Amino acid sequence: MTSEFAKRKVFGLVGLGLRGRLAVVGVQQVREAAKRGKLKVALVASDASQNSLDKVTGLLKARLVPVIAEFSAEDLGQVAGRESVAAIGITDAGLARGIASSLEGAAEGEGTRKGEGIRGRVTANRQGSRR
Numbered sequence: 001m002t003s004e005f006a007k008r009k010v011f012g013l014v015g016l017g018l019r020g021r022l023a024v025v026g027v028q029q030v031r032e033a034a035k036r037g038k039l040k041v042a043l044v045a046s047d048a049s050q051n052s053l054d055k056v057t058g059l060l061k062a063r064l065v066p067v068i069a070e071f072s073a074e075d076l077g078q079v080a081g082r083e084s085v086a087a088i089g090i091t092d093a094g095l096a097r098g099i100a101s102s103l104e105g106a107a108e109g110e111g112t113r114k115g116e117g118i119r120g121r122v123t124a125n126r127q128g129s130r131r
Contacts, residue, residue, distance in 0.1 A: 002070055002071075006105065007071070009102040010099050010102050010103060011075070013098050014043065014079050018088075022092035023090050024088070024089045025080045027052050027056050029089065030056055030060075031055065033091055034060055034089070038091045039060075039090070039091060040065070040066075040091060040093050041066045041067075041090045041100065042056070042065055042088070042089045043069075043071060043089075043099075044060075044068070044069045045076050045084070045085065045086050046069050047072050048087070049086070053086075065089075068103065073085060076088055
């Protein structure tokens, strides 16, 4: 589980991205950004409905977009100013790196082996591709 500090940091970065139009909210917008090749990382609610997951996870995997399924729909909704949100997509590479490093730092602080990072938290889907 993510530490409270890391969670606040990630949500702060996501909020910054939303205000700067560097992020998209909702399953449909995440799908469209992924189709256009703009998506750098996706935050998908761990408690999202199966229908929402079916709409977005296959496309994200096919497009090799890293997926973070660490937070609830209510948590993501709170960041986006809504009741609940199934998915938020980050379109800026620097912001995506900041989010990943925040989670990686939390993972290392929780006793994971050095270099293991956030593999358990982020589904990399990279298979040798460079971005």
